Amino acid sequence: MTNKSDLELIQQLLEIYDQKAVAEFLNEVSPDRWCRETLNRWVKGKASPKLTHSEYLTLKELIPSPKVTKENCEFRFIDLFAGIGGIRKGFEDAGGLCVLTSEWNKYAVKTYKANHGSDESIHKFNEDIRQITLSEDESISEAEAYEHIEKEIPEYDVLLAGFPCQPFSIAGVSKKNAMGREHGFECKTQGTLFFDVARIIAATKPKAFVLENVKNLKSHDKGKTFRVIMETLKELGYEVADERYEGTQDPKIIDGKHFLPQHRERIVLVGFRKDLNVHDDFSLKGVLQQKPEQPVSLGQILDKEVDEKYILTPKLWKYLYDYAAKHKEKGNGFGFGLVKENSVARTLSARYYKDGSEILVDRGWDFEKGFDDAENLENRPRRLTPLECSRLMGFSAPGSSDFKIPVSDTQAYKQFGNSVVVPVFAAVAKLMKPRILQAIINDNQKKVDDAA
Template identity: 35%
Template sequence: MYENLIQYLRAATVAAFPNLDGHDELDAEITHWVHSNRLNMMRDVDGLSGALGNALSLFRQEQNATYEDILGELRFSPAAQPAFNFIDLFAGIGGFNLALSVNGGNCVFSSEWDKSAKKTYFKNYGKVPYGDINQFTGEGITEEELDSWIPNHQVLAGGFPCQPFSHAGVSARTALGLAHGFDCDTQGNLFHSIAKIAFVKQPEVVFMENVKNIVTHNGGETFDTIRNTMEQLSGGREGKQNYRFFHAIINSETEVAQRRVRCFMVCVREDIWQEQGDFVFPEFLGESIALREAIAQAGTTPDEAAEYTISDRLWQGHIDRTQRNLARNTGFTAHEANLDRPSNTIVARYGKDGKECLIPQEGANPRKLTINECRVLFGYPDNFWHPEVKTPAYKQFGNSVVVPVVSRISESITNYLQIAVEDGLQVVNA
């Protein structure tokens, strides 16, 4: 019924506003409106909100359904009484969304450019993310426009891609002092979008994730730029505040059966820090989880195992390249996984040849992880929707955060902010 509602609202919108037909962000605007009764990019379209409200009322009457009935059909429906609002940037398939929602959060804005990931996000959470975040933060976008387009929120979350940073020697304070501008060290990089939104919207916490190597990238200058940008974000502007920067390098192997090491950053607005003190990351202690436990949890059948078994040609190619690369002490190697240890890091290109994690099989070539086993290795629930086609599914999981890790950090953030969580994410078996 939910997807029928979105189709109904889209048809009603196009009938009333023909100029919006084919608009790249129409589905994003409608789905966000359904959850928040708020327009973002199309706030200036006179009469659109009223038209959507009328169409929603007609649909409910025709279906004899309440608003709660409709949202209740989502695999992960919103919290009945959310404790705080957050935005989900570079959203992927919604690992931050799941983790923050379980801890009482309400996602009021999401953005993701990959079309396949956007479909997965919609299938699970009922929102189509907006596309390129530069529509909201890029050159020529004023602070007033950004402020009106992006809803207020307490937590800004995003696992931004790491791109080379330029002008590393320029201080953020000097750059932020420019008129109209946010032409800082991060211009041209996707972290720039996070920084600009944080500057304008001033959330209490900015919660980011990236590869562990971001700390040492470019001799540490990249990380220094990120830290300095957040610590000097106000640029001395009246009414704006700086952020205190905290980070931790965290290995996921005690939460899931995957050795995935990532850098997590939590930036606390200075007035909150003055009240609460330093943010402390949770500790991830205990024994690592064996890969065989994830395989058992996934319940892989013999037929599935056969489907994912690699060919003689591919396996021989792995063997030959491994021997050559070991001899010259450079390049990748491909070995069968040790099932008593966590898997290696699963990357977006895993579907190409599976070399990062090959499951040994008695009397047969090794096999790749099944898509469902990947789901388990990233901590997504049983009823999480993902593509059946292998290539996009591997890519989406390989680009994802590990949900249990982000969930524990999210819990620490809500505790730090003294947010009382009464009713977290509602999980529907679908």
């Protein structure tokens, strides 16, 4: 192996793991040979790395290979506001190839890169979507922005985006007119990150898109936010699935509890380009038809033995216990969520790292004995471990530890709490796939007809 290839491999790993962790990986092969100071000297160019063949192979195995390649992919997609890749994972399962990822959180990027392979000849990694859309530079015209977007984003078919829902800032059309600027969807959505998604859709005209957000997106600002989003997507030439649903259960609101033991409702917007004529009769009702006959139980997700650090301290457990009792007396529902092997857990949130109160694993606590019984006090509940969270979200199968978590517990809890239930989006991708493939055929034919 050349020193150059050794250094490139080490630099790639240091984008995911810290120097101490990489040294520990090396020491598993060559005990007591490596330390973080040595790696630091390599990175700074003060020494030339020389790995043995075994050391090189050990580090190489830590870099994931793409699950889908450009040779066997059936369609291509981009992954915006990617987090740790939950939506991507579902679409890869359907044969999709990711050609661009955009995620700004440096800790989420580490976890993403630790688990999702990248073919650098076709896949690009972007940290800030605004570097692609140029949305922060008001001197840039829309035509210039679109040209830049087309240059920065590889050819693709489906846009995926779990975009943040920020308050919409709806600028006045008269002000836009006075400035000589456009005032279509760009006016209505500017100032939000949805605007960046809409700008990419406008510039690249993907055959389909999948947008994900919290259920409350529908009611935000008395429904105005959601109405602007739907009008914008329609203006861009897309038909959104189940836009005019009838009945009490909106198919666009999907609860993860149908696939894994966690109550987690999210709104999913699926749209197809109208001119490709593949959108008729498509409904997300088909997602729940794919739910497993025998759902995974919480007991299958939980480990029998965990580190003691995940058990609540007596002080924290007493605080949560008293807090819940106080609100119960007032008739409020605030309090902890204690789960057993057959429970359906509350929604895992990004604040889980603080006290774990929404999902506490019962370890035999007897409410009648309370805190005065020393033996009972030993049965205090515990938090989920990050690995159990990965299973609860569908990144790992029950009993598996294949999903890599290269960050601290605090960051891991935030990442899983901000992510999606993977099997839900695997079902969405499976449902969409025939339409996506037909859209590709229709689009190619359309290009031929237009050129004739």
